[in-house]
Amino acid sequence: MKAASKAILILFILLALPMGKKLLAQSCQGTVPHYTINMTGKADSVWSSTSVARNGRCCGLSSSYRCIHFTVTLDANAMGISIVVSGTSTGYTFESSCGSSTAVGDTLCLTGGGTHELTICRSGTSSNQTYTVRSIKKPTVYAGADTTICSAANSVHLNGTVASNIESYQWTGQGGSFIGSTTSLNPVYIPTLTEIAAGSTYLVLSGTDYTGCTTVRDTMRVTIYSAPLPIISGPTQVCEYAINQAYSVTASTGHSYDWHLVGGRITSGQGTNSVNVTWDTAGPGYIYMVQTDTNGCQGVGAINTLSRFDFNAGPITTATIGPNAISSDSDAYTNGFGFVITNNCGGNKGIDLVVPGSIFNMGKLCMTYSWQRDENQATFFTRGGLTFRVAGGMLEIGMRISDGAGGYTDVGPLSTGYTLPADDVHRYFTFCYDSASGMARVMVHDSLVWSYNGTPGRELYWTGAGDATIGTLMDGSCSGNTLIDWSNISIPISVVAKPDASISGPTPVCQHKQATYTTVGNSKYSYSWSANGGTIVSGQGNDTVTVLWTTSGNRNLYLTQTDTVTGCDSTATLSVVVNAAPNAAITGPDTICSGVQNLFTAPNLGGVTYLWSSATGSFAGGTANDSAQITFTQYGFHTVSLKITNNTTGCDSTVTLTLFTDSIPMADISGDNPVCEDNAITSYQTVNNAKYTYLWSATNGTIASGQGTNAITATWPTPGAGSVRVQVTKQPGSCVNQDTMAVTIYAKPITGAIQH
Template identity: 25%
Template sequence: VTGGTIQGSNTNNSINVLWNAAGTGSVNVTQTSAFGCDSAMSKTVTIMPTPAPVMSGPDSTCSNKIYTYSVPAVIGNSYNWIVTGGSFVGSNTASTVRVQWGSMGVGLISIIQTSAFGCDSTIGKVVTIMPTPAPVITGLDSVCEFKSNFYTVPLISGITYDWVVSGGTVIGSTNTNQIQVLWADAGIGVVSIKETSTFGCDSIINLNVKIMPTPQPVISGPDSVCSNRIYTYNVTTPFGYANIWSVSGGQILGANNLNSVTVKWGGFSPGNVFVTQSSASGCDSTVSYYVEILPTPDPVVSGSSPVCQYKTYEYSVITTPNHTYHWSVNGGVIVSNPDSSVIFVRWTSPGNATVTVNEVSEFGCDSALTTPILVNPTPTPFIVGPDSTCETKVYSYLVTAISGHSYQWTVSNGTIIGSPNGSTVQVKWGTAGIGRLNIRQISGFGCDSNVNIDITIMPMPKPVIAGPLATCETKTYNYSTPMVAGHSYTWFVTGGTIMGPDSNNTVNVKWNVAGGGAINVLETSEFGCGTIASNNITIQPTPVPVIGGPDSICWKNISTYYAGKVNMMKSWNIVGGRIIGPSVLDSVKVTWDSIPVGIVELKLTNAFGCDSTVQKFVNLLRFPQLIISGPSVMCLSHEDYFYTDGYANTVYTWTAPGGVFTNPSTQNITSIRYDMPGKYKIHLDYKAGNGCAGFADKAVQVFGFPKPQINGRVKACAYSDGNLNDENTYSVKKTTADSLVYTWKVSNPASYIQTSNNAINVDWGGPGRYRIAIYQVNPMTGCQDSSEFFVDVDSLPHPKIDPSSMMGCAPLTVTFSESTGNPNYICNWHFDNGNAMNKASVTRTFANIGNNNVKLVVTNEYGCVDSTTMIVPLYARPKASFDILDPDPIYTTDTVHFKNTSTGAVDYFWDLDMGDYSYNTDTMKQYPDPGKYKVWLWAYNASGCADSVSKIVDIRVKPWIYVPNAFTPNGDGLNDVFGVKSKYIESFDLMLYNRWGEIIYKTQDINFEWDATYLSKEVPSGVYVYVIFGRDYYGKSVYLKGDVNVLR
């Protein structure tokens, strides 16, 4: 060979060649047969470079620690690492590897580096593995805040210790195998120790410690109390907590293990309240509360008992300086200052009563003492009887009779009739004025009472009847008595009848048949005192006249009426006629005038002066004298009316030679038309129902005259004043007789202007049918005629706008309609922001704040126009907005604060999701569960306009995984398995490795329990590495790596 060296024999059919440096070499072989024939052959060899790795990395390590080893990386080379006494962490085919060395001893790491041409090289390194401490922390993993606990690891010679604590404070040195930790606020704390061997090998382990809340009770209640009084003290007790109370200087009344305690304090000395509060986790705390006990007064009441009702007595207590007093009574009334040490009481209710005094010291301590009082009843006489009487009358008075009581009556301006010592008495009162009645009633207990009443003694009325004592039968007379203000009167009679009211001071009496009678009056004063006055009456007989003669006679005829032969004075009187001759004889002659009914009246007077008048009614039959009424001048072919007075049962007969009757000619009124001009006579014959008859004539002159004809529109527009269509001219055609005079009339409510003698212009009022009348007169002949013309004025109503909204908040869309809905109307709309022509309904959106004007102009099919307007008020809306003051992320343990930043609003409504609402300006809320919550804010201004805004609140949670660092699978039922605790972890993968890097356990169940076995065999005590991969509640990757100690 060239470029290399044959290793071993070179005479065999194969050789081993150790090639030298990279480059070109050759192999030459000569082969010789048995016959001595040979042949040589050569082969060129390209010598590729062989890798020459140089390993970097420590050759002295600590057990169970990870170290890095490497060779220079060469492009195109591959690597294969091999280790004994340890295991690779990660890949073993890169230029760099990580090795976790196993237990103490010797290890070896080697590498085979192969070039791209297949050339390889192997190197190795011997590694000394030093022991690594494996500390195990002994101590509580669940503690109370603000309490101290000890934590220990085994003491090993040559080992140094370095403790670190989070969530608490180490008391003393941190460099021994034991520390004392004072834990801080509740939460999660960690005890961590780093043990370092003499070789520099160290190990760190952590113990997670759950710090439980320690109760922090605060006692509330009075700190200054009165001796021998009961008070209540309270402490806030969270759910699951327990309390134990104790006191000094007093006594607990009732239970001592509740949220509150009732204490009765003792005498004048200091006191204390103690409470020990324990949580459900066993954490407790004791606090004390100092109480100053002040002295309480001890009053003693002096005063009378028993007592009399309605009497006044004195009660008192000993006065102590700086003390205050307040009295109260039951069954009486304090009639002095109730805030003194001495009071006076008037007892009002009989029976058991009390007087109570409340004495208050200068320290505010009080004591109330109630003293029973026996109140004997005092008589309470009540006099029953009239307090207003009539003079000289006797009246009875009484009080309620009570056994064992005595009575003493006295009277002034009167006289007691009978005994004055009973429960009743009779009194005859004296002259009008004032009297007094008094009684003194004395009970069996000696309690007495005086009562008196004043009596008003009223005077008696003194009526006197005025009026005739001699009267005529069937005649009415007036009687009276003097009128006294306030008095009432009652009249009653015998032998007669009261005509009209009987309760005035005067009365009218109609006496009956002749004989005797009486009249009486009862006059009663306003005080009820009454007197009767009486008069006897003599009743004389009255004449009974009778008139003879006809009761029906013709007008202007003479008739005789007679009274007969009676010996009495006679007096005749006639109504509607005249007496011919004397009026005092037995008969009279009468001529009658032209009234329908006459009256004959006769008065007879007898010797006693009694008279009587009788009337006879006479029916006067009239004899008519009629005249014809009507025009004297008539127009040709024009009917006119003629009439005379109308009477019942009268026959009328009209004749009109040369004329034509246009109405019946047999009534008191008719109408006649003449068709030829000239002079005519109208004749009337008439006959009354009583047989009387007569006639009348009337001359007329007939002139030729044309009838006027009105020209103009038969339809017009309502309210035409100023209307666009004003063709409202009406006229009559002029004739050759220019001297004609025209008078126009138009029915209300139209008005008109006469533009010429024969024409007018009309301004129409409201809708309806109107009448135009014209009266045509020829002043030369006196002929006149008239004509009428009817105009239908269009019934276009005043238009009305029908809006979908009358007002609102910007922007506001409103639909406007013409309210009648008449399809023949032309509607033109006018807005501030533009017009809309010929639409019955339009829609507009308003954006300008304030009053927006709307106008509607309506035209009907006749061109009649009317309009109306309205205003649409538009109000501004507020601007709703709010800020979330808390920075992201926000967790379920946080309270979210919402700051209202709305403008232009006065009222607010929050919808905080989850059914929670608020009307406050700003608000807050804690969300117990993670998620996205939509929060709405509605803002309202004073006009009721609203705006709203919403935001999403993303409530998050803090995921965590707790992994213990040791367990004891010894079958004692305590800590026998390895598992983890977690919150808010969605996916989970765990792998456990032994010291050689083998996976001895893997799971995706976060609730796993590993019993320290592998392939159904128990694994030895030692440290095992766990690796956890997962994703939290939000899909974020979670990676944990650590050690767990198996302790058997």
């Protein structure tokens, strides 16, 4: 039979018979060697026959063919089968269910387990040979367990595994970038900003076995936690030495907070969402904070931020706050933590992140860079004359500052004196300049390493400065180390100078005396004075005051001086010793009579000097004793003054007594004289005045009437010499005058008897 006819006949027989084991059993002669092989539970196993010769025919082949038959039950995890024949086997094939042929040594790809009928038939004689049947296990790949990452540490470090029968494999992502080959098992995947915003992504590891039968895949799901984006709130202008200034971010349960400060110190709250700050002297103030959530994700927050780059996802020109960068070096890329350079490294290599310069046109700036030293040089920031850099392992700063006349003055670049340790550790490097105070500071972490005291009111000079560049030079050594983790540029907090309050004036002083005190005058200042033990007599609200010290002892004069522009104030206290004044007092009459000498006395004190004075009185016995005899002759009010001076302190006190000097009343008597004894009643009188009281008396006579008045009558019983006397007392001073009038008393004539 011709070969073509034979093939048609076989095909007809195959089509006419049922498929499967029954068909094959019917088509193999009984003389064909037959083996039943059970490989369930043994997806990757090998079975070998004894040495055997093929015999008989299968599948309707001609009598010249000699066959061998295998009934093989495969495990569900098998994906193929192969047969190897010992000795010469060139041109050998095996058929599955009398169907398609597979070369001996090759793999017949299958789907799943089950029973398979396999035959090997060749024409001609057959010698004894060994037949080896191999079950080929489905290949496996493992992308790894589902994982979580933080957007601030935006990298997935892959560590896939594949079965030994995998010949090729590859990772695929969702648009992010791979560091390392996607055909390696452990590249690093950097998710995109879109994936970060979505909060998750997935990665697929695909593998193809060496037979080419199948490609398998495994998926790793990645949950991306968003890093905190803290925004610090608090005062942006404070007075120097201000205490308990509160700064805070929104509180989140379980989060930790690491605060950092320039120009002050944290007095309470470190580790919490709110801190109290005491600011130092005037100059640049700056506060930033690293917040860590319960997933270990970290975010940086600052106050008054103009520009921040976190470099956690590509492209690295994307800013977290502020405008995106215009361009960057093509060899700089993110590793999820910051930017790195691993290609074309060299002495002039850097990130070259060009940022629009107009956003930095501020008279004052603060900037921080989280940087890991990779080599001995790095340029953090360059714009115009401002350069913040590391050169030769030394931290340097250069500034261009307005000269106040339209030009500028260059400061540096200068070495800060800080040498970077060669330890490849991330540190925070901060530069701040404040135009109000003209001061600059450079910090490493929280330690001050350099300061500059310039002219207050001078701003950073930006004319013609153009765009800014971050990382012009990073001197990458292709180590793969992260260079800059993040950068932040802010407007600093203004720590404003307080007025320099001081008081000048006399101390010690004397009680009951006035003294003048002054402070530095300034038209923008207001002044509030107070005195402990004294009274502000004049000048309140001005830079000069007069104080009357009323209480002796250790006293204080207080001044609060306020800058009306900034609201900052300062206080000054002057300790004043107020020496007690002597206790000056005058004891003596306050109403006296003209021409009458009066005694005035003072306290008998030791160690003092007395000085009496009166403009209208006459002293008898001196004016330097503790008493004085004084006579006043003029009617009216007069004064007596006494000054007592302490011989040690020189303090004195003066007391004045006002007294009234009344005139002596008139007491002139007029009346009958001479008179006759036993004559009729005689009359006598003096000046009549309602302020006067009168007391009359008579010698050798008797007051008949009018006692107590200015006019009386008297009788004279005995001849001879007599008198009438009046004492006149004037009220209210009880001034007394008296007068005596002699009276001649004639005897009555003796008349004899009348003779008639």
